[in-house]
Each structure stands twice: as C-alpha cells, then as structure tokens.
Amino acid sequence: MSAIPTASTLESLTARAILLGRYLDPRRLAPFEPLATNPLVVAVPGGGRAVLLRSGAVVLFGVEQLEEATFIEQLRPLVKEPLVQTEYENLVLTVDPGRSEGVERNRVVLTDTETARLQVVADILGKSVLLAEQESRVARAFDRIEPLADRLQRHGRGGSNARTLIRHIGEALAIQQDMVGRGEIGDKPEVIWERHDLERLFLNLEAEYEIRERQIALERKLTLINDTAGTLLDLLQSKRSLRVEWYIVILIVVEIVLTVYELFFHGIPTH
CATH class of the missing domain: 1.10.132 (Topoisomerase I; Chain A, domain 4)
Structure with a gap:
C-alpha cells in the first residue's frame, strides 16, 4: 500500500479536487482498499491518497500526474452523469508540526497528513468545485x-x-x-x-x-x-x-343565435 510521506520527510504537497459528474457511488468502489470512511479515503496506486465524495468529486493528495490520469480513468465507469467539462481546483499544503494550522498566503498549513485532516481539507475542496x-x-x-x-x-x-x-x-x-x-x-x-x-x-x-x-x-x-x-x-x-372561458361564451352565444334564428324564420312550433 502506498502512503504519503510523513511530515519529517515532506515539506509540502498538492491537493487537487476534480468534479467528475453528478454522483459517485462509493458502494461500487470494491476494488479500492478503504483507509477511512465518511468520506471514503483510498490509497492511489503509485503513491498518494484520494478522498471520494458522493457529490461526484474526487480529491487527490500527493498524486503525480500520470497516476492521477490512470486513477481517474478507473473511476469514470462509477460516475453518473459525467460532466463534459470537469471542474478542478488546486491547493498547496505545507506540513509543519511546529506551526499552527490555518490558511497562509494561498496555502494551508497542517501539522501532519493524518487521514482525518485530509478528510477535512477534501470536504471543503469538494464543496468548492x-x-x-x-x-x-x-x-x-x-x-x-x-x-x-x-x-x-x-x-x-x-x-x-x-x-x-x-x-x-x-x-x-x-x-x-x-x-x-x-x-x-x-x-x-x-x-x-x-x-x-x-x-x-x-x-x-x-x-x-x-x-x-x-x-x-x-x-x-x-x-x-x-x-x-x-x-x-x-x-x-x-x-x-x-x-x-371565451370559447365557452362564444359557444353559448352561437347556440343562442341559432335558436333565435330558428324561431324567427320558422316560427314557434305549434302543437
């Protein structure tokens, strides 16, 4: 199983959120080994992790371009109503256990890359795309x-x-x-x-x-x-x-006219 390096060996990594379609069914992701659930986190072959969201978004952490393309192709059969043009968003994560967590200069500082923290980041990026x-x-x-x-x-x-x-x-x-x-x-x-x-x-x-x-x-x-x-x-x-209503009125008027016509030209019928 591939994993993201620890904070001691990694200074930063890229998180990439991609909206693939209207819905992604996690129940059909049996081939992928789950690392956590709600939302589902899986290991990406070749390195890195991915968080899969029901909204149709997938958020990749520390995944290289080639591995990303391969992984996305594996997911496409599981995507309902795929988008013609996908939405995506990138975010740089700085890993530093000695600093407080938060947003600094268009990047996010994390104390480590534990799965729970990545789930929080993925939740926001998935909502954003x-x-x-x-x-x-x-x-x-x-x-x-x-x-x-x-x-x-x-x-x-x-x-x-x-x-x-x-x-x-x-x-x-x-x-x-x-x-x-x-x-x-x-x-x-x-x-x-x-x-x-x-x-x-x-x-x-x-x-x-x-x-x-x-x-x-x-x-x-x-x-x-x-x-x-x-x-x-x-x-x-x-x-x-x-x-x-006007059609009904016209029909009534026509009926009255025909009745009057009948009476005028043929007289009142006698018994």
Missing part, C-alpha cells in the same frame, strides 16, 4: 430566463411554452438537490463530530473558500429563477383558462 459548477449552471439558467422576464416587462407577456418554464423550475430544483442532498453544502463533515480539534481547521477553510456565502448567493438566484418561471407559468395558465 461543486459550487463552481453550480454557479456556472445558474448563470446559464439566468441567461435563458432573462429574456422571458424582459418580454414580460416590455410587452406584458412572458413565455408561451409551458414545457420550457417547467424545465426551468426543474433545473433549479435539481441544482438545489445537488447542493443540499449530495454535496451537503452547509453541513460539517462527519469526522468533525469525532475530532473536535479539527473544527478550527474546518472553519478556517470554510471561510477562506466562502462556502456559506456562495451557497446563500446561489440560493437567492435559484429562488429568483423559480419565482420568475412560476409567475410566467401562472400567467400562461391564466391566459389559457381565460381563452377556454
């Missing part, structure tokens, strides 16, 4: 919904396709599901509840990557998309209901 991908999805959704809102403002009518509006609402709900359900944005990693001494490191990293602020900003935008699409859908349905 997930948020980056969700931010891109929300930006694209805004580009599609903006012309509909502009048409409503200028002409008093929005979209004419209910399926398109429902698709906008569904996409917003899917993004929220990815963030809250699979990504667990806003939740602390399970290892924190067992290792309270790592909470300070977690909070420092969470603040550095602005995880909560980015989550709140996304939720506001998703709410706006939902409200806009929902309002346009309600207007469209009201318009259709009004149209049906």
